[in-house]
Each structure stands twice: as structure tokens, then as C-alpha cells.
Amino acid sequence: MKMLINVAERVVADALRGMADAHPELVVDVEHRVIVRRDAPVAGKVGLVSGGGSGHEPLHGGFVGPGMLDAACPGEVFTSPVPDQMVRAAAAVDSGAGVLFIVKNYTGDVLNFNMAAELAEDENIQVAKVLVRDDVAVEDSTHTAGRRGTGATLFVEKVAGAAAEEGAPLERVTALAQQVADSSRSFGVALGAPATPAKGSATFDLPAGELELGIGIHGEPGRERRRIMTSGEIADYTVDTLLADLRPGGPLLVLVNGMGATPLLELYGFNAEVQRVLRERRVAVARTLVGNYVTSLDMAGCSVTLCQADDELLRLWDAPVSTPGLRWGR
Amino acid sequence: MDAGFFRRWLTTAALAVEREADRLTELDSAIGDADHGSNMRRGTAAVTAALDKEGPATPGAVLLVAGRTLVSTVGGAAGPLFGTLLRRTGKALGDAERVGGEELRQALATGVEAVAQLGGAAPGDKTMLDALRPAVEALPDAAAAARAAARGAEATVPLRARKGRASYLGERSEGHMDPGAASATLLFEALAEVTADA
Numbered sequence: 001m002k003m004l005i006n007v008a009e010r011v012v013a014d015a016l017r018g019m020a021d022a023h024p025e026l027v028v029d030v031e032h033r034v035i036v037r038r039d040a041p042v043a044g045k046v047g048l049v050s051g052g053g054s055g056h057e058p059l060h061g062g063f064v065g066p067g068m069l070d071a072a073c074p075g076e077v078f079t080s081p082v083p084d085q086m087v088r089a090a091a092a093v094d095s096g097a098g099v100l101f102i103v104k105n106y107t108g109d110v111l112n113f114n115m116a117a118e119l120a121e122d123e124n125i126q127v128a129k130v131l132v133r134d135d136v137a138v139e140d141s142t143h144t145a146g147r148r149g150t151g152a153t154l155f156v157e158k159v160a161g162a163a164a165e166e167g168a169p170l171e172r173v174t175a176l177a178q179q180v181a182d183s184s185r186s187f188g189v190a191l192g193a194p195a196t197p198a199k200g201s202a203t204f205d206l207p208a209g210e211l212e213l214g215i216g217i218h219g220e221p222g223r224e225r226r227r228i229m230t231s232g233e234i235a236d237y238t239v240d241t242l243l244a245d246l247r248p249g250g251p252l253l254v255l256v257n258g259m260g261a262t263p264l265l266e267l268y269g270f271n272a273e274v275q276r277v278l279r280e281r282r283v284a285v286a287r288t289l290v291g292n293y294v295t296s297l298d299m300a301g302c303s304v305t306l307c308q309a310d311d312e313l314l315r316l317w318d319a320p321v322s323t324p325g326l327r328w329g330r
Numbered sequence: 331m332d333a334g335f336f337r338r339w340l341t342t343a344a345l346a347v348e349r350e351a352d353r354l355t356e357l358d359s360a361i362g363d364a365d366h367g368s369n370m371r372r373g374t375a376a377v378t379a380a381l382d383k384e385g386p387a388t389p390g391a392v393l394l395v396a397g398r399t400l401v402s403t404v405g406g407a408a409g410p411l412f413g414t415l416l417r418r419t420g421k422a423l424g425d426a427e428r429v430g431g432e433e434l435r436q437a438l439a440t441g442v443e444a445v446a447q448l449g450g451a452a453p454g455d456k457t458m459l460d461a462l463r464p465a466v467e468a469l470p471d472a473a474a475a476a477r478a479a480a481r482g483a484e485a486t487v488p489l490r491a492r493k494g495r496a497s498y499l500g501e502r503s504e505g506h507m508d509p510g511a512a513s514a515t516l517l518f519e520a521l522a523e524v525t526a527d528a
Contacts, residue, residue: 009368053406076372078363079406107494108406111448115401115410137498144497199355199364218363220498 047093058325067321068161080108086116098126098170104149137214151305152184188303235273251286260295343520344374373404393420431470458510
């Protein structure tokens with residue numbers, strides 16, 4: 001697989017150097033792998049820190065800025081960052097109002113963020129955590145690692161970020177983040193497997209004419225393989241799978257997310273089908289976002305995230321945000 | 331066994347990881363995300379460098395430095411889990427300048443239990459524990475421990491993963507060796523190797 005890289009070992013460091021050059025409004029510490037908004041710590045403001053493996057850009061580094069994250073910790077490709085990064089990020093953004101760790105539910109992320117929370121508390125930083133686990137493709141039971149954190153992470157980071165920007169205390173920011181996490185569900189479909197720099201080729205074999213339902217964002221195959229389906233058929237399957245689990249009672253926030261290698265032309269066409277199914281099921285939509293936000297390197301495919309919204313949540317969603325990956329208002 | 335022995339153990343393990351990195355990554359590409367080899371190689375190379383730089387003077391200190399370094403450099407689940415294994419084993423050894431086989435067995439048993447607690451895995455969940463537990467039981471005979479670890483890793487092949495990223499695959503995780511069990515085996519094979527040379 002051809003890649004626009006120098007050497008596989010330096011992919012993350014090279015990307016961080018490029019980010020530093022493109023975004024002077026961020027402090028990008030290439031050596032310690034922490035991305036922080038330049039005006040941090042903001043007096044009296046709760047600090048929002050997230051992080052995870054690289055390869056999901058713009059998540060998380062691309063969501064650092066006013067109205068969203070205060071800092072992000074990028075790990076190696078598809079590998080959780082280490083506690084040292086998270087502690088450094090927490091120290092950089094803590095104004096005394098405390099820090100919220102937004103953690104996607106993967107064994108590695110959970111273990112490293114837990115270790116980091118203990119270490120940060122040793123440095124007298126008050127730390128709260130919220131776990132994002134929205135992927136309905138994974139059976140949620142004590143006999144598995146539990147549902148994966150995927151597209152809902154964007155909703156959590158945006159809503160909690162807006163609340164923190166308004167000066168909400170740690171307890172309130174955490175409660176809102178938890179509400180969004182609990183009210184969101186995602187499901188993903190792959191038309192092609194991603195290639196990781198370390199492996200240099202596709203992480204699984206997906207023959208022409210087949211697709212993979214229920215994929216995650218780390219190149220792992222999904223829960224079922226089928227003959228290729230049309231955009232409309234994928235929307236029917238995906239939305240019905242989500243609604244069976246979420247059972248929404250009010251208007252939704254909808255994310256139609258590209259996995260990295262699917263053109264926006266196709267994503268918008270897919271969104272038309274997603275909205276059609278939602279109308280057919282008599283589910284109201286309040287806001288829709290379409291684009292590549294929680295990606296999996298060069299995987300072809302898409303995911304849909306639905307979040308049960310309320311007025312306060314929509315107000316925070318609409319609040320200004322100014323990050324490399326998400327920017328509106330103001 | 332003194333600090334020198336423990337340093338040889340860990341640097342031998344680092345060489346084994348370097349040698350086997352592609353195989354570990356290949357195993358991980360079947361049921362994970364194809365980076366276990368490169369992540370472990372980064373960590374164990376950092377361990378070798380840290381031991382050279384810090385020159386810990388006791389067996390316990392060697393393992394503490396190594397464990398801390400793994401936590402700080404590997405990432406993923408493997409970093410905290412292998413890091414905890416070595417740190418807790420090192421802690422259990424205290425500041426003794428020399429330790430015997432039985433003391434090492436007891437200390438490693440403590441370390442393995444800490445890993446089980448942290449990861450929440452049970453025997454047969456297709457994790458590194460399936461190699462670690464039988465290996466520790468076979469100590470203080472290091473060669474027997476290495477064989478037990480290898481058998482334990484081999485026995486993960488038909489299992490369905492119930493922890494970690496491989497668990498997302500359900501029955502599709504069957505038929506592949508757990509990469510964590512494979513790298514845990516390298517640790518015990520290195521122990522057998524330096525014991526035979528001692």
C-alpha cells in the first residue's frame with residue numbers, strides 16, 4: 001500500500017510537526033505528544049482532556065480549541081497514549097477548576113487514563129472521567145470489553161466543551177458529558193479495510209463485492225460480512241439497528257461520519273438515505289453533521305451516530321466552537 | 331540471581347522481541363490492529379536504554395525501572411499490563427541484592443495476580459494470563475516455565491477472546507494465538523536462556 005509518509009515509525013511525530021506549523025493557535029509539543037490550546041489554562045475554566053490512538057483524525061487533536069477540548073494526547077497509530085502524556089496535559093490545562101478526562105472505552109485507553117488520573121490526583125489536580133461507549137455492534141456484557149467508544153466522542157467533546165467554556169463547574173460538565181455519552185449510539189460499516197503504517201497493508205481482507213457490518217475504528221473486522229448493499233440498504237440496516245437500541249423520545253443529533261476514504265459526495269448521498277429512514281420511522285432530527293470526523297486511517301465506509309437531544313444539549317451544540325476540525329459561530 | 335542477572339534477562343527479552351516483532355504484529359493483525367510487535371519493540375528497547383542509563387543495583391530495582399519504562403512507552407493495554415507485571419514483581423522482591431528461584435516464583439505470582447486484577451481477565455479469556463499463569467506455576471525451573479508459557483500461548487489458539495480488542499470479533503477470534511500470550515512467552519524463554527547461561 002502506497003502511503004504519503006517518510007518512515008512508519010515517525011508518522012505521528014511528522015503529523016504533529018505539521019499541525020504545529022498549520023495551527024499557531026495551538027501549542028503542539030511534538031516530543032511529549034500533547035496538543036494544548038495556546039491560552040490554557042483559562043482562569044476558572046474546567047479543563048477538558050481527551051486522547052487515544054492516532055489514525056482517527058481530526059479526533060482528538062483537531063478538536064482542541066475554544067468551545068471544545070483544552071488538550072489532546074495522541075498515541076501511536078491505533079494505540080492508547082501513555083499516562084505521562086495525560087498527566088502533562090492535565091497539568092497544562094488545570095486552572096484549579098479541575099479536569100475532565102473524556103475516554104473512549106477500549107482496554108488500553110481505560111487502563112492508561114486510570115493510571116493518569118491517579119498520578120494527576122497525586123499532583124493535586126481534581127480529575128473526573130467520562131467513558132464513551134456508543135458502538136451497538138459490540139455486545140455489552142461483563143464477558144466482553146464492552147461497547148467501543150466511537151462517533152459519540154465528538155458529541156461529548158462538543159457539548160462538554162461548550163459547557164466548560166461558559167464556566168460550568170466540573171460536576172456539571174461531567175454530568176453533561178455523561179448524559180451525552182449515555183444518550184448516543186453508533187454503528188459502522190466498512191467497504192474496505194484500512195492499512196496501518198506499521199503493517200503497510202490492509203488490516204483485514206475484504207474482497208470486492210462484499211462489505212463488513214459493525215466495524216470499529218481500529219481496523220478490526222466487523223460482526224458480519226455480506227454482499228455489497230446500496231447506500232439505501234445500508235441506511236435501513238444501520239438506522240434500524242440504532243433505533244432498536246436507543247428508542248429515542250425526542251429530536252436527535254445525527255452524525256453521518258466518513259471513515260477516511262469515502263468521498264463526501266457519497267457521504268451526503270448516504271445522509272439523504274439516513275434521513276429518509278428516520279422520517280419513515282417518525283423520528284425527528286434536530287441537527288445533522290456530515291463529514292470525516294472519527295476516522296480509521298484510509299478505511300472506506302461510514303458510521304452513523306444518533307444522540308437523543310434536549311433543549312439544553314442543542315443550545316450547547318450550537319454554541320461557538322473554534323478548532324481545526326470543527327468551527328462555527330462567533 | 332543478582333541485578334546483573336535480571337538486566338541480562340530483560341535485555342535478552344528485548345532482543346527476542348526485536349527478533350520476533352514481525353511475528354507478533356502478524357498475530358495481532360489477525361485479531362487486533364497489527365501493531366503489537368512494533369509497540370513491544372519500542373517498549374523493550376526503551377527498557378534496555380533505561381537500564382543502561384540508570385544502572386539499578388538490585389533485582390527489584392531492575393524490574394521497577396523496566397516496568398515504569400514499559401508503562402511510559404508502550405501504550406495500549408500492553409503497556410500498563412506488562413508494566414504492572416514487572417513493577418509489582420519488582421516491588422515484591424524488595425531491596426534484596428540476590429534472590430533465589432523460589433523468591434522469584436513468589437514475586438512473579440504477585441505480579442501476575444496484579445495483572446489479572448488490572449485487566450479483569452479470567453483463565454481461558456485468551457489473554458497473556460493464559461501463558462503467564464502456567465509459566466509461574468512451573469517455576470523455579472526456568473526451562474519448564476518457558477515450555478509451560480509456550481504451551482499456554484498455543485492453547486489460546488482455539489479460544490474465543492473475552493477481553494481486549496480481540497473480544498470484538500466474537501467467534502472470529504477463534505483459530506489465532508493471542509499476541510499478548512506470545513510476547514509473555516518470550517519473557518519466560520529469555521529467563522530460561524539466561525538461566526542456562528548462568
